[in-house]
Each structure stands twice: as structure tokens, then as C-alpha cells.
Amino acid sequence: xxxxxxxxxxxxxxALDATSVVGVAWLSRGASRTLEESRIPLLGVMGAFVxxxxxxxxxxxxGTSGHLLGCGLLTFTLGPAAAAVVMTAILAIQALVFQDGGxxxxxxxxxxxxxxxxAAAWLPWRYLGAGRFRRLAVFxxxxxxxLVAAALVLAQLRLSGVPLPxxxxxxxxxxxxxxxxxxxxxxxxxxxxxxxxxxxxVQAPRHGSALPALAVTALxxxxxxxxxASPLPDGLEKxxxxxxxxxxxxxxxxxxxxxxxxxxxxxxxxRRSAPGLAGVVLTACVAFxxxxxxxxxxxxxx
Amino acid sequence: xxxxxxxxxxHYSYDNGTQALRGVDFELYPGESVALLGANGSGKTTxxxxxxxxxxxxxxxxxxxxxxxxxxxQQIRRKVGMVFQDADEQLFMPTVLExxxxxxxxxxxxxxxxxxxxxHALEAVGLKHLEKRAPYQLSAGEKRRAAxxxxxxxxxxxxxxxxxxTYLDPPAQRELIRLLAALPQAKIIVTHDASFALAAxxxxxxxxxxxxAAAGPVPEILxxxxxxxxxxxx
Amino acid sequence: MHHVVLERWSRxxxxxxxxxxxxKLIALFALLVxxxxxxxxxxxxxxxxxxxxxxxGLVCARLPLTQLLLRAAxxxxxxxxxxxxxxxxxxxxxxxxxxxxxxxSASLVLLVVATTPMPxxxxxxxxxxxxxxxxxxxxxxxxxxxxxSEQAQHMRLASAARLGAGGFRISAxxxxxxxxxxLARAEHIHWAMLARCGVSTPxxxxxxxFGPPDVLFTVCAVAAAAAxxxxxxx
Numbered sequence: 001x002x003x004x005x006x007x008x009x010x011x012x013x014x015a016l017d018a019t020s021v022v023g024v025a026w027l028s029r030g031a032s033r034t035l036e037e038s039r040i041p042l043l044g045v046m047g048a049f050v051x052x053x054x055x056x057x058x059x060x061x062x063g064t065s066g067h068l069l070g071c072g073l074l075t076f077t078l079g080p081a082a083a084a085v086v087m088t089a090i091l092a093i094q095a096l097v098f099q100d101g102g103x104x105x106x107x108x109x110x111x112x113x114x115x116x117x118x119a120a121a122w123l124p125w126r127y128l129g130a131g132r133f134r135r136l137a138v139f140x141x142x143x144x145x146x147l148v149a150a151a152l153v154l155a156q157l158r159l160s161g162v163p164l165p166x167x168x169x170x171x172x173x174x175x176x177x178x179x180x181x182x183x184x185x186x187x188x189x190x191x192x193x194x195x196x197x198x199x200x201x202v203q204a205p206r207h208g209s210a211l212p213a214l215a216v217t218a219l220x221x222x223x224x225x226x227x228x229a230s231p232l233p234d235g236l237e238k239x240x241x242x243x244x245x246x247x248x249x250x251x252x253x254x255x256x257x258x259x260x261x262x263x264x265x266x267x268x269x270x271r272r273s274a275p276g277l278a279g280v281v282l283t284a285c286v287a288f289x290x291x292x293x294x295x296x297x298x299x300x301x302x
Numbered sequence: 303x304x305x306x307x308x309x310x311x312x313h314y315s316y317d318n319g320t321q322a323l324r325g326v327d328f329e330l331y332p333g334e335s336v337a338l339l340g341a342n343g344s345g346k347t348t349x350x351x352x353x354x355x356x357x358x359x360x361x362x363x364x365x366x367x368x369x370x371x372x373x374x375x376q377q378i379r380r381k382v383g384m385v386f387q388d389a390d391e392q393l394f395m396p397t398v399l400e401x402x403x404x405x406x407x408x409x410x411x412x413x414x415x416x417x418x419x420x421x422h423a424l425e426a427v428g429l430k431h432l433e434k435r436a437p438y439q440l441s442a443g444e445k446r447r448a449a450x451x452x453x454x455x456x457x458x459x460x461x462x463x464x465x466x467x468t469y470l471d472p473p474a475q476r477e478l479i480r481l482l483a484a485l486p487q488a489k490i491i492v493t494h495d496a497s498f499a500l501a502a503x504x505x506x507x508x509x510x511x512x513x514x515a516a517a518g519p520v521p522e523i524l525x526x527x528x529x530x531x532x533x534x535x536x
Numbered sequence: 537m538h539h540v541v542l543e544r545w546s547r548x549x550x551x552x553x554x555x556x557x558x559x560k561l562i563a564l565f566a567l568l569v570x571x572x573x574x575x576x577x578x579x580x581x582x583x584x585x586x587x588x589x590x591x592x593g594l595v596c597a598r599l600p601l602t603q604l605l606l607r608a609a610x611x612x613x614x615x616x617x618x619x620x621x622x623x624x625x626x627x628x629x630x631x632x633x634x635x636x637x638x639x640x641s642a643s644l645v646l647l648v649v650a651t652t653p654m655p656x657x658x659x660x661x662x663x664x665x666x667x668x669x670x671x672x673x674x675x676x677x678x679x680x681x682x683x684x685s686e687q688a689q690h691m692r693l694a695s696a697a698r699l700g701a702g703g704f705r706i707s708a709x710x711x712x713x714x715x716x717x718x719l720a721r722a723e724h725i726h727w728a729m730l731a732r733c734g735v736s737t738p739x740x741x742x743x744x745x746f747g748p749p750d751v752l753f754t755v756c757a758v759a760a761a762a763a764x765x766x767x768x769x770x
Contacts, residue, residue, distance in 0.1 A: 004615060006634055042723075044675065044722075045684070045721050048681045048683070048718070051677070052684040056688060056707050060704075073715075085670055086677075088670060089670060097678075099642045099646060102645075162634075168621050190712055356730060388724065391721055396655035397655055404734065434547075436655075438683070439543070
């Protein structure tokens with residue numbers, strides 16, 4: 001489910017990268033404020049554990065086997081902010097070392113699995129984890145991230161203009177549903193085994209804000225429904241026309257790459273503004289990075 | 303002569319109530335090398351973790367005249383160099399040099415000085431040529447020596463080695479014995495290995511169920527507790 | 537194992553290896569963006585150009601061509617299946633674009649990762665603004681990834697030796713044991729940090745200066761990327 005580079009259109013990955021950069025920066029700031037020092041090796045080792053646990057196969061049905069994906073388990077044991085940081089670290093290593101997922105698409109993968117996925121794991125756990133429905137909370141907290149991430153991947157592909165005919169969509173949803181159920185069952189079994197070894201390892205929270213998780217989940221749901229329900233890209237275009245940004249955006253953003261058309265998206269507004277947008281983003285990034293390096297250099301040399 | 307380490311009536315219980323140490327008395331003098339022998343779970347490792355305040359029990363622990371408590375913790379951790387059993391857990395930095403420089407950097411030294419000390423320590427253990435390597439690229443013996451270098455870079459007065467022969471083949475063990483003999487620090491060596499204790503320690507103490515059951519010259523202790531692999535070896 | 541090869545490749549001594557990680561990362565980002573912006577009509581030209589970039593990079597870095605190009609092909613199964621769907625949905629140009637873009641992007645990433653040791657890559661990312669906590673967590677995940685995987689491998693062999701494939705609950709038990717051992721390992725690593733006076737998070741050592749060759753390389757790569765983005769217009 002890791003999106004490689006080349007699948008997402010430029011506006012889609014750029015928007016998701018921007019979202020993830022802000023989200024991860026916020027989460028890391030929060031994490032470094034609340035984490036004591038001892039937690040840094042813990043987070044790293046738990047990330048390595050999730051990698052390693054994938055080597056242990058669980059028999060499911062005839063001749064097939066599954067393995068732990070770990071988003072739910074990390075959220076239950078480390079808490080949401082730390083789990084999101086660990087998931088981001090895992091995705092970064094998968095992209096860099098294993099070519100599993102693209103580098104420009106890393107923001108999309110981080111958003112799908114580390115931000116939205118952890119939010120989807122956290123909500124049931126936060127509200128049901130301590131009560132009578134603990135098992136259900138574990139199951140839902142493990143299965144939901146898989147479904148959420150899958151729905152997001154499909155939505156992002158569609159938004160990027162990748163054709164996804166109905167039957168294909170149906171088949172992939174069934175497959176994703178199955179792997180979500182397997183992940184739920186595996187996580188319940190692992191949590192049960194962990195409880196027998198040490199009751200304090202998997203302790204449901206009694207406090208902690210669920211607002212960010214609720215907000216992320218609401219946005220994700222709204223976004224996915226909107227993308228699949230509306231005959232995009234007309235929707236976006238109409239919206240842009242109504243707000244009146246289409247013309248302004250066009251004149252403002254087309255400057256760096258005039259009369260350059262972008263074919264990935266079937267929307268006039270997006271098509272015209274995408275290359276400009278990307279050009280601006282690219283220029284800004286390079287300027288920012290070079291500036292930063294030079295400033296550091298001067299400070300270091302002083 | 304005043305002891306470098308003085309422990310009086312040390313008790314420690316785990317969270318679950320198991321008594322790990324039940325009144326340990328121990329002294330270590332400058333320049334000597336003591337082997338801590340005893341069965342698994344007899345309290346050897348738990349004991350040494352008190353020497354730099356990683357665990358805190360009831361009783362008195364003094365290192366170089368300072369009581370081991372929160373006020374003196376950083377000073378004491380400089381003096382007690384601890385080499386843990388699993389070198390992979392000790393070598394947590396990305397490269398050997400960065401790992402060995404980790405301690406000196408924590409002492410507030412400027413980076414150049416920390417690197418200088420690290421290179422010096424690597425030279426002392428014969429690993430200077432491997433400074434740029436990642437820890438997993440080292441053999442078990444090299445890992446152990448890199449871990450020792452990381453501790454030496456802090457210029458400790460006491461070396462504590464927990465099961466230093468774990469994963470080492472006989473040539474690597476010989477190398478380690480030679481290295482330890484060349485280091486002037488007083489040493490506490492936790493080990494199962496009778497022949498290693500004989501070669502590396504001046505005297506031994508024997509742990510049994512959380513107390514020191516006996517102390518004396520290494521051969522005597524080994525003989526008394528039949529601490530040998532074969533039954534009739536004499 | 538996978539990382540061993542990458543580690544060996546990344547520790548070469550070519551001009552490409554010697555460049556600052558930041559220069560290579562900025563160049564990589566610029567080229568990836570240019571490729572992403574390439575419309576179908578200009579794709580073949582752009583692909584030929586980038587393939588030439590990858591090949592000359594590989595030659596310049598003295599890396600094994602076929603091995604590396606084969607390794608980048610791990611993206612192809614997924615890309616090919618989506619490309620097939622696009623093809624049958626009546627969008628063959630998108631199918632070709634998916635395959636070419638995903639493969640070339642993976643090759644470019646691999647070229648940078650194979651010429652930059654992981655510690656340098658992480659330092660570069662951090663100095664480009666990656667949050668410090670995240671950098672450290674990545675560093676620790678990478679450091680212990682293969683240590684714990686080896687442990688998991690042993691457990692899999694052991695359970696396979698006893699029970700064949702093993703049931704659902706046995707696998708869950710194995711994962712739980714691996715979890716418990718990982719927790720203990722994390723605690724030991726923390727001890728090892730404390731024992732060497734670690735109060736702050738590990739700091740990087742001497743910062744490498746961003747020299748004239750790095751500036752030159754970055755400017756050239758970004759210019760090439762910009763040219764690619766403009767010239768690949770239909």
C-alpha cells in the first residue's frame with residue numbers, strides 16, 4: 001500500500017507533502033516536549049520491532065499467511081504522538097533503503113499511515129480501551145488504520161487521474177477489507193499474549209486529547225467521500241470558479257512556466273495552475289534549503 | 303589503603319517483590335581485578351548496576367569516597383566505566399567513532415576534543431582502523447573492544463565488565479585478556495567462565511541467592527563451588 | 537542481506553560518494569520533481585535523459601550497473617499491475633508513464649542511497665530541516681532493524697523446527713516474546729546511555745562544510761532539472 005513515485009499528480013503529492021511536513025513537525029515537537037530521554041531508544045527499538053515482526057507469519061486460511069502491520073499495536077503501546085513518529089521513521093526507511101514507496105510520495109504515505117492511520121487507531125482505543133469492550137477496541141484500533149489508509153490511497157490515485165474502474169475498485173476494497181480483518185485478529189492475539197506476560201504493557205489511556213484525532217478522521221472521511229461521490233474534477237473547478245480564485249491563481253501561478261500545460265489532471269484550473277504551483281514550491285524549497293545551509297555555514301565558521 | 307568501591311549491607315528487590323540482593327558487602331582496591339562468579343540469577347548483574355546508580359537499593363554504596371546518589375551521579379558515572387553484556391546495546395550510535403565519542407561529548411568537551419579522545423581510546427584497543435565502520439560490520443570481538451573504547455574515552459578509574467566473553471571465540475577471548483591486563487584501572491568482571499576468571503582476575507567473590515557466599519583467590523573459589531565444566535577436573 | 541550490499545556500495549570513494557549528502561538530496565529532489573512534472577508527450581525524452589543521468593552516476597560511482605538496476609525493479613510488480621488496469625481502461629499513455637516514472641524515480645533514489653552512507657544521509661536530512669527527534673528515531677530504527685530481525689529469524693527457525701508452520705496463537709506468542717525482548721533491549725540501551733553520562737540526546741560530531749564542489753553540483757543538478765521540466769514540454 002506504499003505509493004511509489006510517479007503515481008500521484010504534482011498537486012496531490014505536493015499538498016500531501018506539505019500537510020505531512022507540518023503534521024510531523026508538530027508531532028515531533030510535541031513528542032520531544034513530552035518524551036523523557038529514555039523514550040528515544042524505546043521508539044527506535046519499537047520501530048525496528050515492527051519491521052522484524054513482519055518476518056513471523058500467521059496462518060490465515062488455506063495456504064496463505066499474513067503478518068503484523070503494527071500501526072494499531074504501536075498506538076496502543078506508545079500513545080498516538082510517539083506512534084506517529086515511529087511510523088514516519090519506518091516509512092522513511094522503507095522508501096530510502098527498500099524502495100518501498102516513493103520519496104515525493106513519502107508525504108502521502110506518511111499522511112495515510114502515520115497520521116490518518118494512527119488517528120484511526122487511537123479513537124476506538126481512547127474511548128473503549130479501558131472498558132468492557134476492550135477486545136473490540138483492540139480489533140477496531142488495528143483494523144481501521146488499514147481501511148483508512150486503503151481508502152486514502154484509492155482516493156489519492158483517483159484524484160491524480162489514475163483510472164480505477166468499478167470492478168477493480170470493488171476487488172481492491174474486498175482485499176483491503178480482508179487484510180484489515182487479518183490485522184485486527186493478529187493484533188488481538190498479540191495483545192492477549194502480551195497481557196499474560198505483563199499487564200502494564202498495553203494499558204488503555206484514561207486521559208489524552210482526542211480532538212486532533214477526531215479532526216483528522218472527520219477530514220479524511222469527508223475527503224474520501226467527496227472524491228468518490230462527486231464526479232470530480234468538475235466539483236473542484238466549480239468551487240474554484242465560485243470563489244473566484246481560478247483567474248487569480250492562473251495569473252499568479254503561471255508566471256514561472258508560461259503556457260505550460262499539465263496533463264495529469266482533467267481540470268482546467270488544476271491543469272493550468274499545477275505546473276506553476278509546483279514551480280513555485282520547487283523554487284521556494286531550493287531557495288529555503290540553500291539559505292539554510294549558508295546560514296548554518298556562517299554560524300559554524302564563526 | 304582506601305577502597306575505590308565500598309558497599310555495605312546492600313539490599314534490592316524487584317518491582318514484583320523478588321529479593322535480588324540480600325545484604326551484600328564488597329570492597330575493591332586500586333589496581334586489583336575481581337571476578338564476580340555465581341549462577342544465573344544470583345544477583346551479580348543487579349549488584350554491579352548499583353555501582354553507577356542505574357539501580358538504587360537500600361544500603362551504602364561509595365565510589366572513590368563519594369556516596370552514589372543523585373548529587374554525585376555524573377561524577378561517579380565518569381569514574382565507573384561500565385561495559386554491558388550485549389555490545390549491540392552499548393554501541394547505539396551509527397559509527398564506531400561517533401559511539402566512542404559519545405561519552406566525552408557528554409562531559410561537555412568541544413567536539414574536536416571528544417573526537418581526539420575517542421581516537422586515542424580506539425588506538426588503545428587496537429581498532430583505530432575501524433573508526434568509520436558501522437557497529438554491525440564488526441566481529442563480536444571487535445564489538446567488545448569498541449565498547450571498551452567507548453568507556454575508556456571517559457578516563458574511568460574503575461572498569462566493570464558484565465560477561466565480557468559472551469559470543470567471543472577463544473582467540474578473541476585471549477585478545478581480550480591481553481587488553482584487560484594492559485589497562486591500569488581496577489576491574490570488576492562478572493563472568494561464568496572459569497578459565498577467563500583465572501586468567502583475568504586476582505581474586506573472586508561468589509554470589510549465591512543475593513549474597514556474597516565466599517571470597518578469596520580465584521582457584522580456591524572455583525574449587526570450593528565446583529565451578530568447572532567437567533565433573534572431575536582438578 | 538539487503539542492507540549489507542547497500543552499506544558496502546555506500547562506502548565507496550568516488551567523487552559522487554564524496555559529495556555532501558545535502559547536495560545529493562537537493563539534486564535528487566529537483567530531478568524527481570522535474571520527472572513528476574513531465575507530461576506524457578515529453579516523457580520518453582525525459583526518461584532517456586534521466587536514464588543517462590542514472591547510468592553515468594553509476595559509472596562515476598563505480599557501482600555494479602545490472603545489480604543496481606535490478607534492485608530498483610522492486611517497484612515494477614506494483615506499478616505493472618496498476619499500469620495494466622490503466623491500459624485496459626483506455627489510457628495506455630498513463631500506463632507507460634506509471635512504469636517509467638516509478639522505475640526511474642526508484643533508480644534515482646537508489647543512486648543517492650548507494651553513494652551516501654546512512655549516517656551521512658541522516659545528518660544531511662537533519663541539517664536540511666528534518667526534526668531532531670525524527671532523525672534520532674530513524675537512526676535507532678536503522679541501527680536495530682537488523683539486530684532484531686536476526687532475533688525474529690532465529691525464533692522463526694526455532695518454531696519451524698518444533699511445530700512446522702505453527703498456529704495462529706503460537707505466532708502471536710512469538711511476536712509477544714519479540715516485543716518483550718525489544719522492550720528490555722530499549723531499557724538496556726537507555727542504561728548504556730546513562731552509564732556514559734548521557735543526559736542529552738546524542739549530538740552529531742564535527743559538521744562537514746558545504747564546499748564549492750557541493751555548491752557546483754547542486755546548482756548544476758537544479759539547472760538540469762529545470763531544463764528537463766521546460767524542455768519536456770510537448
